[in-house]
Amino acid sequence: MTKLSKTDVLGLLQEHGAVVSGHFRLANGLHSPVYLQTALVLQYPHVANKIAKALAAYFPQTIDVVISPGTASLVLGQEVARVKKCRAIFAERNEGMMGFRRDFKLERGEKALIVEDVLTTGRLTGEIVALATAYGVRIVGVGAIVDRSIAGLSLNVPVRTLVTYPLQVSPPDSCAQCAAKVPISEIGKSTTSAFGATEE
Numbered sequence: 001m002t003k004l005s006k007t008d009v010l011g012l013l014q015e016h017g018a019v020v021s022g023h024f025r026l027a028n029g030l031h032s033p034v035y036l037q038t039a040l041v042l043q044y045p046h047v048a049n050k051i052a053k054a055l056a057a058y059f060p061q062t063i064d065v066v067i068s069p070g071t072a073s074l075v076l077g078q079e080v081a082r083v084k085k086c087r088a089i090f091a092e093r094n095e096g097m098m099g100f101r102r103d104f105k106l107e108r109g110e111k112a113l114i115v116e117d118v119l120t121t122g123r124l125t126g127e128i129v130a131l132a133t134a135y136g137v138r139i140v141g142v143g144a145i146v147d148r149s150i151a152g153l154s155l156n157v158p159v160r161t162l163v164t165y166p167l168q169v170s171p172p173d174s175c176a177q178c179a180a181k182v183p184i185s186e187i188g189k190s191t192t193s194a195f196g197a198t199e200e
Contacts, residue, residue, distance in 0.1 A: 076116075106132060
């Protein structure tokens with residue numbers, strides 16, 4: 001069975017401690033009390049494959065290549081490509097620009113699916129859309145486990161996600177945790193799960 005309900009997906013995230021509470025500084029400078037560490041779910045191949053099958057079902061057309069924007073979504077991209085029986089590549093940032101290294105290539109006219117773990121602002125994904133389009137590739141869509149965006153994603157391609165989990169954010173000058181002098185949490189360090197578990 002490839003279909004996962006939103007409840008199923010949230011259950012997997014919660015079960016594996018992937019919804020983490022703390023005081024996080026996001027890449028865009030905003031602060032949030034919740035961080036999604038999807039790597040904790042994707043470290044289990046059988047679970048990653050189940051999620052990949054559900055995501056791939058949103059894109060029934062033939063795909064030539066799955067593109068992952070960086071290493072965070074690499075595992076998921078690989079699993080989606082396995083389901084779609086196509087190749088998987090990933091982009092990397094080099095001197096401030098996203099690009100392909102390791103002799104990865106795209107051919108004009110190929111159909112590409114961009115796979116992310118979490119969509120927040122869509123800025124990085126937008127860079128990948130522009131990068132692939134510059135090669136003459138047709139982007140059939142963007143797939144992700146979670147949509148955390150609080151504003152519309154201006155990607156100009158179909159976006160399909162398994163679950164929506166709106167981001168709780170605030171600027172530093174109006175952050176309640178900053179006012180309470182709660183230290184910034186380090187992502188990947190020991191933190192407390194929003195559901196009570198302790199992670200290393």
